[in-house]
Every structure is written in structure tokens, then in C-alpha cells.
Amino acid sequence: MSDTHQTTTPQALRRVVIVGGGTAGWMTAAALSVVIDKERCSIELIESDAIGIVGVGEATIPAIHDFNRKVGLDEQELMRATCATFKLGIEFVNWSKHGDSYMHPFGRYGFDINGVAFHHYWVDQRQRGNSVPFGEYCIPYVAGKQARFAMPHTDPRSVLSTYSYAYHFDASLYAKYLRKISEQRGVVRTEGRIIDVSLRAADGFIEAVTLESGQRIEGDLFIDCSGFRALLIGDALGVDYESWKHWLPCDRAVALPSRNPDVLEPYTRATAHPAGWQWRIPLQHRTGNGHVYCSDYMSDDEATAIALEHLETEAIDDPRYLKFLAGKRRRMWHKNCVAIGLSGGFLEPLESTSIYLIQAAIMKLIERFPDREFCANDSADFNAQIERHFCQIRDFIILHYKATQREDSDFWNYCRTMAIPESLEYRMRVFRESGRVAYSKRELFIETNWIAVLLGQDIVPQQTDMRVTCTPPDRIATQMHQMHEVMKMAAASLPTHAETVARYCAASQAEA
Numbered sequence: 001m002s003d004t005h006q007t008t009t010p011q012a013l014r015r016v017v018i019v020g021g022g023t024a025g026w027m028t029a030a031a032l033s034v035v036i037d038k039e040r041c042s043i044e045l046i047e048s049d050a051i052g053i054v055g056v057g058e059a060t061i062p063a064i065h066d067f068n069r070k071v072g073l074d075e076q077e078l079m080r081a082t083c084a085t086f087k088l089g090i091e092f093v094n095w096s097k098h099g100d101s102y103m104h105p106f107g108r109y110g111f112d113i114n115g116v117a118f119h120h121y122w123v124d125q126r127q128r129g130n131s132v133p134f135g136e137y138c139i140p141y142v143a144g145k146q147a148r149f150a151m152p153h154t155d156p157r158s159v160l161s162t163y164s165y166a167y168h169f170d171a172s173l174y175a176k177y178l179r180k181i182s183e184q185r186g187v188v189r190t191e192g193r194i195i196d197v198s199l200r201a202a203d204g205f206i207e208a209v210t211l212e213s214g215q216r217i218e219g220d221l222f223i224d225c226s227g228f229r230a231l232l233i234g235d236a237l238g239v240d241y242e243s244w245k246h247w248l249p250c251d252r253a254v255a256l257p258s259r260n261p262d263v264l265e266p267y268t269r270a271t272a273h274p275a276g277w278q279w280r281i282p283l284q285h286r287t288g289n290g291h292v293y294c295s296d297y298m299s300d301d302e303a304t305a306i307a308l309e310h311l312e313t314e315a316i317d318d319p320r321y322l323k324f325l326a327g328k329r330r331r332m333w334h335k336n337c338v339a340i341g342l343s344g345g346f347l348e349p350l351e352s353t354s355i356y357l358i359q360a361a362i363m364k365l366i367e368r369f370p371d372r373e374f375c376a377n378d379s380a381d382f383n384a385q386i387e388r389h390f391c392q393i394r395d396f397i398i399l400h401y402k403a404t405q406r407e408d409s410d411f412w413n414y415c416r417t418m419a420i421p422e423s424l425e426y427r428m429r430v431f432r433e434s435g436r437v438a439y440s441k442r443e444l445f446i447e448t449n450w451i452a453v454l455l456g457q458d459i460v461p462q463q464t465d466m467r468v469t470c471t472p473p474d475r476i477a478t479q480m481h482q483m484h485e486v487m488k489m490a491a492a493s494l495p496t497h498a499e500t501v502a503r504y505c506a507a508s509q510a511e512a
């Protein structure tokens with residue numbers, strides 16, 4: 001993103017207006033501020049302090065490094081400004097059945113043997129009585145369980161180069177941090193509540209928004225980052241919302257911060273409950289917790305009681321309730337309005353993908369940056385690509401609910417027996433029959449991600465790769481034992497997560 005957009009043509013945009021200053025609004029502002037020449041095209045962001053932000057998106061995935069690089073963010077500064085910690089993956093507890101747990105790590109399991117993916121050998125060895133859990137062959141799992149973390153090695157020969165990482169951060173501090181950077185780069189912020197949106201009579205394009213103060217702000221391109229309110233794309237332009245509640249029935253959350261425990265673990269935990277699940281996100285200054293649940297099966301009071309019962313440490317604030325509906329707008333780019341963030345759609349936070357979807361939409365918008373003629377091909381292409389992202393991530397999340405053996409509640413009985421998209425049905429069938437993963441390389445979640453969750457949810461392939469039989473089982477067992485030992489030793493050599501965070505952030509402070 002080093003080249004600024006040439007805005008010299010007669011039809012070039014002159015004013016970009018971003019409505020909303022949550023994670024979506026300020027990520028968009030920060031990214032556009034790198035590529036737009038502000039002398040020729042202004043970027044203005046409007047947010048209402050009285051309304052505030054949703055403020056719960058606190059877990060990320062490694063793709064965020066790409067955003068940080070493109071926007072020119074300094075990692076240490078970001079971590080210090082947002083009280084961030086490192087994240088090696090997500091631990092899923094009680095999903096397949098009570099007492100089970102597995103990790104979806106940011107790293108690979110084991111090593112290929114003779115060109116065949118490791119999980120085929122693991123499945124084969126398990127049938128022969130090897131009881132070492134799959135996770136024990138994965139550095140993020142082994143290190144995470146010991147609360148250890150260090151930056152991955154850069155030498156590809158080291159087992160400590162086989163993982164990646166993301167962050168947990170304070171959502172409000174993240175928006176503030178991006179605001180500071182955006183304003184330094186010339187983005188103009190206006191505080192106030194929008195009470196009216198004017199459309200051009202000729203074509204229904206958005207012409208201006210009016211604030212409570214009476215101020216009218218005109219623009220050529222409007223980016224709707226107004227959160228669940230969807231002021232522009234929904235209220236003003238009337239683009240419909242497609243509900244996916246039949247596949248992702250959870251529609252409520254109660255968020256509850258708590259004091260930090262003594263040990264700072266480098267992973268998110270998602271614990272399944274009778275009508276949903278509870279997240280636990282460790283930050284430097286507090287732990288974020290929340291219970292995501294389905295209001296068809298559980299009341300707010302029951303959900304709060306369960307959340308409180310499962311806190312590891314005492315709550316430090318009152319419960320905060322949120323309502324949502326899984327799904328997406330039928331079009332995220334309509335006329336001169338692009339919806340980014342919660343205004344465009346929502347997939348529950350089970351795999352921490354919402355911030356990624358914001359990032360993907362911003363990058364796609366920059367690639368297809370319009371002029372005032374708003375070429376229909378650009379918006380059609382944007383909409384098709386974002387739709388594809390949403391559907392692929394949707395399927396991955398549904399898998400966690402569908403592939404369960406739980407029979408202990410009406411909610412789980414519904415999830416276990418519900419119809420699922422054909423695209424997911426196909427992937428599950430292929431894996432079950434052959435141990436292979438049907439995916440395309442352009443997807444966010446690739447083979448290792450699918451294998452982690454498919455096996456974690458206890459979908460065991462009926463057959464493994466036939467090449468597994470080419471190597472004597474004893475030799476495989478020896479190699480796997482050696483792998484396990486290497487993983488254990490490598491993980492034990494790492495500093496604790498708390499030490500790494502303290503050193504990293506202190507170094508940043510010293511340099512600042």
C-alpha cells in the first residue's frame with residue numbers, strides 16, 4: 001500500500017466520509033490515510049461519543065499482521081497502547097462432548113512423513129493404540145498449555161518456526177490507538193450523532209448526513225461503519241439483511257470482564273455451555289469474558305448466572321448485554337456506500353474472524369477504489385468476494401456446532417441434527433471418508449485449520465492415505481515419538497508468556 005491513489009482525474013473522489021468510530025471505522029480511516037492523497041481527497045470520520053462502540057472484539061487471528069504491515073503500525077507500540085497479549089490459538093472445551101478439549105492452533109501439527117500429511121499417520125497410530133493426543137504434536141498447543149510464548153524463529157529448520165501468532169487486545173484502546181494514528185495522518189474527526197441521511201433525487205446515492213447540531217456533511221463515497229445500527233446501508237439505502245440464524249442460532253451475549261489470574265495464558269478459550277459458549281480472553285490488565293447464547297433456549301438471567309459461575313477470577317464490572325443476528329447484507333457495496341464491520345454482517349466470535357472480515361473489506365475496497373462514476377463492475381466484484389469470505393467462514397463456524405455428540409440440551413440436539421449448507425456437508429463427507437480436506441488455497445482457513453477442528457470435534461476418517469501403509473508402523477511410531485519429544489523440549493525452552501509480554505512492552509516504552 002505504498003502508492004497513493006491518483007485522484008487527479010476529473011471524476012476523482014473529493015470527500016470520503018466514514019460513519020462510525022469503532023474498530024471498523026478507525027481501521028478503515030487508518031488504512032485509507034495511507035493510500036489517499038489528502039490534499040486532493042479529504043477523509044472525514046463521524047462518531048458519536050454518546051452512542052459509543054460495541055467494544056467487545058478483542059481476539060484476532062494472524063492475518064492481522066498483514067493489516068499492520070500495510071498500514072505501517074509498529075507492533076510494540078500497538079501492544080503497549082492496547083494492553084495486548086499474544087495468542088497462539090483457541091482452546092475448545094466441551095464442544096464434541098463433555099470433558100473433551102482441543103486447540104485450533106496458529107501452527108501445524110507434526111511433520112509430513114514421506115510426503116503424506118501428518119494427521120493420516122496419527123489416525124493410523126491411534127487405531128494401533130498410540131494414545132498421545134493430536135495436540136501434543138503441535139508447538140502452540142504444548143507451549144500454550146505451559147503458558148509459554150516467544151516470537152517464532154525465522155530459521156525454517158527450527159521446530160520453533162512452525163507457528164504464527166495473533167493478539168488479544170482491548171477493543172476500546174485499539175480504536176483509540178488507530179484514531180491517534182489516523183488523525184496524525186490527516187483524517188478529520190467530527191463528534192456528533194447523525195440524525196438524517198439525504199439521498200440524491202436522481203439516483204438515490206447518498207449526498208450528505210446531518211448531525212444533531214445541524215451540521216451537514218457531504219461526501220462522494222460513504223463508508224458505513226455504524227455497527228449494528230447500519231445507518232446508511234440498512235436504514236437509508238434499505239439493503240436487506242440475510243439471516244443465518246438457522247445455522248448459527250446464538251443471538252445474544254453477556255460480556256463480563258474479570259481480574260487477571262496468576263498465570264497469563266497465550267490463547268483464547270471457548271467453553272461450550274448448554275445453549276452456547278463462553279469466551280475467555282486474557283489481556284495485560286484484565287480478562288475479557290463473555291457468554292454467547294441462544295435466546296430461544298436460555299434467558300439473560302440464566303446466561304449471566306452460568307457466565308459468573310465459570311469465571312476463573314472475580315468480575316470487575318457489571319454484565320453488559322448484546323443482541324445480534326448472524327448473517328450479512330445482501331450487498332455490502334451499494335451505490336456510493338460501502339458497509340464495513342457490523343453494519344455489513346455478523347458472524348459470531350467463535351473463531352475471532354470479524355476483525356479479519358473488516359480488514360478483508362478494506363483491502364478489497366482499496367484494490368477497487370472508485371471514482372465518482374462508481375463502476376458497477378467494481379462493486380459487483382467487491383460484493384462477490386466479500387460474500388465468498390463470509391460463506392467460507394460461516395461454514396467453518398457451523399462445523400463446531402454440527403459436529404457434536406452432545407445430547408444434554410435442546411440447543412445441542414438442534415445443532416447436531418440441523419441441516420447445514422451443502423458446501424460444509426461436502427467437506428465433512430470427504431474428510432470422514434478419506435481424511436482429505438476439500439479447500440481452495442484462496443480461503444482464509446486452509447488444510448491445517450480444517451484438520452484441527454474436524455479431528456478436534458471427533459470426526460475420525462474411515463480411511464487414511466494409502467501411502468501410510470508403505471512405511472512399517474513401528475518406524476512411524478518411532479518417528480512420532482521423536483517428534484513429540486522435540487516438541488516438548490522446544491516448548492519447555494521458551495520463556496513464559498508473561499515474561500515475553502513484559503519484556504516486549506517495556507522495550508517499546510524505553511524506545512518511545
Ligand SMILES: Cc1cc2nc3c(=O)[nH]c(=O)nc-3n(C[C@H](O)[C@H](O)[C@H](O)COP(=O)(O)OP(=O)(O)OC[C@H]3O[C@@H](n4cnc5c(N)ncnc54)[C@H](O)[C@@H]3O)c2cc1C
Nearest residue numbers: 020021022023024054057059194226227341342349354355
Ligand atoms: C459478543 C461479541 C464478541 C465479539 N468478539 C470478537 C472477537 O473476539 N474478535 C473479532 O474479530 N471480533 C469480535 N466481535 C466483532 C467486533 O466487535 C466488531 O467486528 C468490531 O468491534 C467492529 O465493530 P464496528 O466498528 O462495526 O461497530 P461499533 O464498534 O458498534 O461502532 C459503531 C460506531 O458507529 C457510531 N454510530 C452509530 N450510530 C451513529 C449515529 N447515529 N451517529 C454517529 N455515530 C454513530 C458509534 O458511535 C460507533 O463509533 C465481537 C462481536 C460481538 C457482538
